[in-house]
Ligand code: HEC
């Protein structure tokens with residue numbers, strides 16, 4: 001407990017300030033848990049937006065049921081709020097301060113940001129290596145440790161830092177939480193289990209099989225039009241599939257689209273794809289995904305990449321070093337803990353490839369790779385001033401910052417003259433220059449570690465940089481181009497139209 005208090009005290013101080021500034025008031029439903037984590041009041045179940053099949057309805061009930069944690073007081077929705085694009089809605093504690101969400105036991109936090117589960121259903125089973133695209137693809141979680149969303153849904157209930165049920169069975173596949181299996185039999189919605197699987201469902205199936213049903217039901221719900229709505233302004237525009245004319249992009253949004261690199265490039269605009277976002281945040285290059293979505297963009301290819309996100313020094317996980325208070329969820333490495341992403345994936349790939357041998361990160365080629373999240377709903381927030389955290393550790397706090405960082409990650413500045421140069425991230429900035437951003441947490445496999453544009457590379461006599469446009473980390477965008485890109489990201493939030501009928505629970 002000592003460590004937990006040590007974190008909580010300064011946080012409560014800051015929370016006090018935020019509350020004084022009125023920042024907490026709009027989120028009062030969460031205020032109870034602010035500061036130390038711990039049980040939260042139930043979130044009322046959202047009205048159905050599309051017709052749900054019984055199994056999908058069951059999954060929805062499970063996702064909202066705060067009695068499923070141990071102690072009660074935490075459901076999936078508490079870390080995956082609808083109004084925040086299915087990521088944490090706890091603004092001060094998670095998004096402004098920590099970047100990662102607390103769990104049901106006070107003093108315990110996740111070590112990563114809550115990944116949106118919007119469009120997670122379209123991530124191909126994985127991870128698998130795609131030799132055409134030369135990338136690892138698919139699975140769920142930032143490190144891909146669940147093959148699919150059904151397997152993913154079995155994680156949170158037994159995670160000591162999330163819903164904290166004690167599992168029995170042997171990891172990674174044969175565990176289930178007896179307490180949860182008991183509880184699901186006596187809930188107001190338990191009749192749905194019987195309706196779908198037969199009146200003897202609770203005796204016919206073993207606890208492990210019932211836990212599989214838990215996973216399947218949640219996965220079924222996550223694949224419905226409520227979670228994958230395809231209902232943004234983009235979908236309502238002529239770029240949607242099918243094309244519609246309910247929304248017309250503003251000039252700035254259209255310039256942002258061109259920079260991002262999705263949809264057609266009718267005038268062969270030189271800026272098309274200049275910001276490189278499409279490389280990872282578009283499903284266009286992977287026809288298998290398009291088959292699942294009837295050609296609609298998921299705004300991610302579900303590929304793994306290391307884009308060089310820095311450490312989040314505020315991550316409370318660094319201080320969760322006490323095995324006495326948290327025997328299975330503590331952090332033995334303290335501040336020395338490095339998040340290797342795919343390189344720390346304990347499950348392995350679909351074909352049995354191990355991503356580490358003995359210790360997370362001990363295979364260099366997998367270090368630092370994270371599953372690319374969708375940019376859909378990246379801007380979805382309960383109110384315009386609501387702060388959201390971004391990246392796997394919640395390090396960044398705004399889309400403006402995210403875009404500015406992609407644009408200038410590899411740039412250093414001379415504080416005396418203001419002169420800027422691009423540098424090789426592995427070498428660090430030249431003498432007399434300061435980097436604009438903290439160094440990546442993991443340097444291996446960083447995308448465009450060199451980060452010179454073709455012209456710069458030629459001037460330096462460096463080979464191997466062939467892009468006509470900018471490089472990730474040195475995109476060469478002007479301030480107004482950055483703003484255009486942010487404006488484009490904003491039209492990717494669902495809710496402009498009702499959920500797309502193509503996914504209306506069919
Ligand atoms: C205490 C907060 C918390 C709770 C409760 C929680 N999650 Fe999460 N969720 C997270 C975090 C953090 C991650 C990312 C973890 C990682 O990748 O290591 C995540 C990741 C996910 C993902 C991965 C999305 C993707 O595209 O890969 C899905 C799906 C998801 N959660 C669904 C659920 C479901 C279903 C439940 C309830 C059974 C749930 N979560 C409960 C915090 C939470």
Ligand code: HEC
Pocket residue numbers: 116275276277278279280281303304305306307308309370371372373374375378389390391392393399402403406447472485
């Ligand atoms: C080489 C692949 C790649 C490219 C190019 C790329 N991204 Fe990303 N993006 C990722 C990965 C991987 C992550 C997660 C990384 C992490 O958290 O460590 C990410 C994270 C993000 C996030 C945070 C989402 C969240 O849920 O926290 C946003 C927003 C984003 N990218 C926008 C962009 C934009 C805008 C561009 C173009 C300027 C871009 N990305 C270019 C791979 C890429």
